[in-house]
Amino acid sequence: MYGTKGKIDLAFEYQSQASILRPSIHSRRANLTVKFQDLYEFTVEGNVDDVNVLNEVREKVRQRGRVWWELEASKGANWYLHTTIGQGSALTSSLKLSALSNAITLKKLIRKGVPPVLRPKIWFSLSGAAKKKSTVPDSYYDDLTKAVDGKVTPATRQIDHDLPRTFPGHPWLDTPEGHAALRRVLVVYSFRDSDVGYCQGLNYVAALLLLVMKTEEDAFWMLAVLLENVLVNDCYTNNLSGCHVEQRVFRDLLVKKCPRIASHLEALEFDVSLVTTEWFLCLFSKSLPSETTLRVWDVIFYEGAKFIFNVALAIFKMKEDELLVTHHVGEVINVLQMTTHHLFDPDDLLTVRLVAFTVYVYQFLSFQPFSYPFSYIYFMVSLLSISLHVYFKGTTRSTHIMYFMTNRGYNWGWGRRNLYLVSHKQVDYIIS
Incomplete structure (x- = not known):
């Protein structure tokens, strides 16, 4: 776009x-203002307190890295991939308990931060990028790169316009090599998904993905899974x-x-x-x-x-x-x-505590479809992954109340009747 x-x-x-x-x-604290590089070599401006904080953050990163490596040693390599609890036999099986334990441990660890050296592997596995890449031939990215080379579209022209403005001054991104790599990732994706094409903002996202993932192809697949599976649909369309x-x-x-x-x-x-x-x-x-x-x-x-x-x-x-x-x-x-x-x-x-809370979307007129834009209701459910209590026209019997639990695939269940909300009933969703 x-x-x-x-x-x-x-x-x-x-x-x-x-x-x-x-x-x-500068005018307020000129003697305390300094420029320094952060963990990913971005030059930032701050005061001496900021420098001290950044040094403390670096030490925290090292400490958390040791925790991840200890888990690798005790649980085995790629332990974080074994976090899915399967269907079938008793939950008390050692395999399922192990998966549950891994899932709980993993969520806590990720909330505390993934060590930079492990980010490429962790992100690529847990985001679904590896699975998405596995569905196409190994040469997919290279073939698409060659196929679009030299082609000019409104999207490629906008990309060329935005490249010099993407993190100017960064020691790698703001170089001919960095610009070329970022351009290829953005251009190739613009041809992969013509509905998105290119949108301002994607240049910053893709640039940071390049810094983390280290390779163009991995950055491309991370961008693909982000836009196609993680974020809400149509965020970057025209x-x-x-x-x-x-x-x-x-x-x-x-x-x-x-x-x-x-x-x-x-x-x-x-x-x-x-x-x-x-x-x-x-x-x-x-x-x-x-x-x-x-x-x-x-x-x-x-x-x-x-x-x-x-x-x-x-x-x-x-x-x-x-x-x-x-x-x-x-x-x-x-x-x-x-x-x-x-x-x-x-x-x-x-660590800012946002206590769980409920937001209500009220509807009325049980014999009319709800007037809220469908995309709004759909977005609430699919994005926030909550259970939606849907009441059907003319009855509130429990047998006619359906519970939809969505997942990243945005799966919906549908009843025999058209979807309606009964007067004064509510859709609620929870942030926690």
């Missing part, structure tokens, strides 16, 4: 210009319908989870999509420091896209007091930008 105008462009433009609204950090649904969902969640913030922002006539559009389309890669972004991605690739909302809510929640004393839109953006810019310790973000 390329050349899309509208809210996405406004959001990117507003964010890029917002810096002129705040005093320069009309950005999936992205618009995400914004609507997030606004509802903010009202329920952070009502004071939501009320204050509404009074300021602040549209949260001015910041969250970039967060969601770039998966925080343009906003958060690299290691913090990748800690978020660790969870997304394992638990799914619902975690994007947890992170966005946490950013607002952790700065609630500051947001409540803002007086105009520019101040709000500055608070959020400064917050994300200095989140060098992922634990500061990922």
Whole structure:
């Protein structure tokens, strides 16, 4: 998807210009401002406290790496692949108990962060990228690369335009070699999925995937599984319908989870999509420091896209007091930008406690189909992986109440009747 105008462009433009609204950090603490490289060689600007935090993060990464290696030694190589509990005989079988134990251990470990050296292998296995790659010939990526070489489309022209603007100054990405590798990944995917083609934001996502995965082909398959299986459908298509649904969902969640913030922002006539559009389309890669972004991605690739909302809510929640004393839109953006810019310790973000809560979508008129856009209801269920209680027209008997539990394949169960919601019944979903 390329050349899309509208809210996405406004959001990117507003964010890029917002810096002129705040005093320069140099003018306030010039003697403390330094430039330094983070874990993935991005040059960032911060104060001496940020440098100390980053050093502490590096030590945490080393310590957590030792935990992973000890598990490799005790449970065996690739133990994390054996986390599925099969069907059939008693759950007490040693194999199933082992799988359950592995699954619980794995979720806890991933929440605490995957060591950088293990990320390529862990991501590729757990995200489904390895399985997706196995369904095509080994030469698929090379063949497609050769087939599209030299072809010019509106998507390729937009990609060429965006390459120099993708993480400028990075010692590898901002080189002819880095540009060429990133271009191939983006161009090849634009031909694989013509509905998506290319969309602004994918350049940042693909660039970070290249840094982590090390090879073009693995980065390509990670991009494919991300867009085709992990994220909500149509986030990057021409009309950005999936992205618009995400914004609507997030606004509802903010009202329920952070009502004071939501009320204050509404009074300021602040549209949260001015910041969250970039967060969601770039998966925080343009906003958060690299290691913090990748800690978020660790969870997304394992638990799914619902975690994007947890992170966005946490950013607002952790700065609630500051947001409540803002007086105009520019101040709000500055608070959020400064917050994300200095989140060098992922634990500061990922340990914000978002107590489980329920959001209600009310419907009416049992003899009419529900008026909420179908994509909205479908998105709630498929994305958040919850059970949906559906009541059929004319009855509330338990035999006519169906429970749909979705998974990443977005499987739906259908009854004999058309789907209706009974008057004043509710669809509820839970973030935890």
